[in-house]
Amino acid sequence: MDRPESGSTTLDHAEAREQLDALLLERGSLTTLGDDPSAAAQALRAHLAVCPPCRRELAAVQTTGLLLANAAPDDLPLRPELRSRVLQAVRQTGAARPSAGPAPERPLRVSDETRARKSWLGLWSGGQLAAGLAATVAVIVLVGGLLLGRGLMQQRDAASAQLAALTHVTTAADRLLATPDHRQMTLHDPSGAAGGTVLFDPDSGELLVFSAGLGTEAGGEPYDCFVEHGGQRTRIGWMEAAGGVAYWVGGLPAGTTLASGDRFLVETDDPGATPALSGTL
Amino acid sequence: MSRVAPKHSDAELMARVVAGDEEALGALYDRHAPAIQRVAFRLLGDRGLAEDVVQETILALWNRAELFDARVASLPAWLLTIARNRALDRLRARARRPNAMALSAVVAGSTDEQGALERLLAGGDLLGSAVAADADPAAALDATWLRAVVRDALAGMPQAERQAIWLAYYEDLSQSEIAARLGWPLGTVKTRTRRALARLRGILATSLGPDLGAQVGVLAEEGSDGPP
Numbered sequence: 001m002d003r004p005e006s007g008s009t010t011l012d013h014a015e016a017r018e019q020l021d022a023l024l025l026e027r028g029s030l031t032t033l034g035d036d037p038s039a040a041a042q043a044l045r046a047h048l049a050v051c052p053p054c055r056r057e058l059a060a061v062q063t064t065g066l067l068l069a070n071a072a073p074d075d076l077p078l079r080p081e082l083r084s085r086v087l088q089a090v091r092q093t094g095a096a097r098p099s100a101g102p103a104p105e106r107p108l109r110v111s112d113e114t115r116a117r118k119s120w121l122g123l124w125s126g127g128q129l130a131a132g133l134a135a136t137v138a139v140i141v142l143v144g145g146l147l148l149g150r151g152l153m154q155q156r157d158a159a160s161a162q163l164a165a166l167t168h169v170t171t172a173a174d175r176l177l178a179t180p181d182h183r184q185m186t187l188h189d190p191s192g193a194a195g196g197t198v199l200f201d202p203d204s205g206e207l208l209v210f211s212a213g214l215g216t217e218a219g220g221e222p223y224d225c226f227v228e229h230g231g232q233r234t235r236i237g238w239m240e241a242a243g244g245v246a247y248w249v250g251g252l253p254a255g256t257t258l259a260s261g262d263r264f265l266v267e268t269d270d271p272g273a274t275p276a277l278s279g280t281l
Numbered sequence: 282m283s284r285v286a287p288k289h290s291d292a293e294l295m296a297r298v299v300a301g302d303e304e305a306l307g308a309l310y311d312r313h314a315p316a317i318q319r320v321a322f323r324l325l326g327d328r329g330l331a332e333d334v335v336q337e338t339i340l341a342l343w344n345r346a347e348l349f350d351a352r353v354a355s356l357p358a359w360l361l362t363i364a365r366n367r368a369l370d371r372l373r374a375r376a377r378r379p380n381a382m383a384l385s386a387v388v389a390g391s392t393d394e395q396g397a398l399e400r401l402l403a404g405g406d407l408l409g410s411a412v413a414a415d416a417d418p419a420a421a422l423d424a425t426w427l428r429a430v431v432r433d434a435l436a437g438m439p440q441a442e443r444q445a446i447w448l449a450y451y452e453d454l455s456q457s458e459i460a461a462r463l464g465w466p467l468g469t470v471k472t473r474t475r476r477a478l479a480r481l482r483g484i485l486a487t488s489l490g491p492d493l494g495a496q497v498g499v500l501a502e503e504g505s506d507g508p509p
Contacts, residue, residue: 021475025449025456031327062326063496064482068450069326070424071431076319076451079332083310086336090306095344097301171347178344203370204341204363206348249348251362 011047016054019044020061030062095178166242172208172249176201185264187211187277196246196277198264207236207258209266210247214239214276223276227256228263239266291356298346310339313357317364323424324368328453334371338364427489434484442477449474 011019019040023029033041048055176182176199187196187209196211209225223239225248234256237248252258258281266277289308297305314335321334341363342349349359435443448454448462456474460467479499486498 018475021478024478025446025474031330060482060497060499064478064485065450066326067427067431067485067497068446070323071428071435072319072322072451074319076315076322078315078318078335079453082314082332082335083307085332086310086314086339087303087307089336090303090340090343094340097299097343168347175345175348203337203366204345205366206345250353 011043013051013054016044016047016051017057020054020058024061024065030065095175166245168249169208169210169242169245169247172206173199173210176206176208179203183258183281185279185281187264187266187279189277190274196266196279198279200258200281202258205252205256206250207252208247208249209237209239209264210245211239211266211277212245214246214266223266223268226265226267227252227258228265229257229259233265292351295346295349295351295356298343306339306343309342309356313360314339316357317360320361320364321368324365325371330371331368334364334367337367430488431485434481434488437484438477438480441473442480445470445474445477446481 023033029036033045036042048058179201181202183198183200183202185198185200186194187198189195196209196214199208200206214223223246224235225237225239226233226235228234236252236256237250239246239248241247258264260281262281264279264281265275267273267275289305291309291312294305294309298309317335317338318331321331322328325331325334338360342360349356354362435446438446444463445459448459449456454462456470457467459465459474460470463470465473482497482499486494488494489497
């Protein structure tokens with residue numbers, strides 16, 4: 001709190017309300033009032049704790065602040081220094097990329113590396129995923145080259161498309177595994193065997209599901225992806241395939257959540273069908 | 282860092298970001314950060330937190346550029362979805378976090394009263410659900426109506442008072458900076474700001490109707506059921 005500290009530990013109503021007004025217009029002060037260790041903040045909290053009218057005033061000031069924020073102008077100015085702060089943060093913590101400028105550095109902590117490795121190892125029973133995907137990509141590149149040698153341009157294009165799709169999947173997996181709060185779920189087939197994996201970033205709502213042996217359809221019916229939350233099932237996407245991997249990359253629809261206890265299902269649109277894959281977060 | 286000419290489309294700039302082009306990232310920041318900040322500020326009511334959301338959203342853009350698919354959503358829609366999710370995460374975290382400093386350390390009030398204050402300080406009892414429109418059309422309509430009411434209220438205030446609120450709340454100036462900007466004595470800034478807030482709340486208490494208006498109304502200067 002950027003206010004003179006009186007040294008007094010008690011406030012009267014007028015002092016408390018004057019401080020509350022000042023807090024509303026002082027950057028971040030209302031948000032941090034509960035944590036502020038200053039004597040002034042402690043005195044204000046002490047008064048508020050035993051004064052219902054001033055607590056109502058605090059609530060009114062907070063509500064006024066929210067209403068003012070909600071009415072912020074469309075051209076709300078950015079602080080000029082924010083740009084350099086944001087770009088600096090990207091350089092320091094952003095993902096490493098092939099550099100077209102100064103290379104952004106993302107120093108991976110040991111714990112990150114360990115977590116990423118463990119996450120991958122947890123996929124597809126014992127770390128087969130990374131190796132499996134890489135091998136699949138290699139085979140596609142090889143086959144693509146052979147096919148090109150025979151002049152089969154269409155098949156080369158198909159191989160290229162599969163390569164691009166698998167690269168898309170592996171890139172998505174890397175990105176999701178790099179997010180600090182990502183969640184991972186193993187999907188099981190009707191026999192109970194592990195058959196697929198879901199990676200999910202709760203911050204962005206981005207999600208990847210993939211399976212090695214599923215294919216994209218059963219009996220001519222395509223597989224769809226569903227989230228079951230509170231007994232309500234929402235279709236969120238559909239499985240595609242490349243190089244023997246069935247996958248879907250996308251985001252949860254607005255208003256859809258995936259929280260602990262929710263189920264994820266991969267199944268056809270047949271209402272009587274057993275889910276081909278399912279798992280609980 | 283030089284700026285990228287505005288002729289480049291979002292898709293072109295995203296392709297350059299995937300290739301590691303920071304200049305393109307800067308151009309995308311210039312183009313979309315204002316809207317990200319506006320959305321976050323409207324949800325959170327705090328400029329500092331809104332700036333954090335801007336940073337996290339631009340960082341997500343950099344980290345996940347490959348995931349962007351223009352056939353699925355426009356870049357602004359993609360970015361604003363990320364920003365909204367980040368802001369809502371903060372709202373939820375604020376509502377459930379215990380205050381870092383327990384009130385019991387500074388006051389010997391009743392448990393109920395401490396609980397009431399802690400909920401207030403955590404932001405759990407606010408109007409936020411109505412203002413945080415998210416994807417609910419009814420809430421979005423409420424937010425739009427509330428925005429119009431507040432803007433009308435501000436427009437109807439004396440210019441000096443409106444300026445005081447505007448500079449402090451929307452341009453993030455301190456009272457000293459406002460005094461320097463407008464050439465007012467610091468004491469005048471403080472007086473006009475308090476008067477402006479009281480007037481604004483009085484107008485809103487009337488124009489928002491009895492239920493919502495009561496949540497912002499100015500209380501009597503002396504409380505009747507608390508300590509002096």
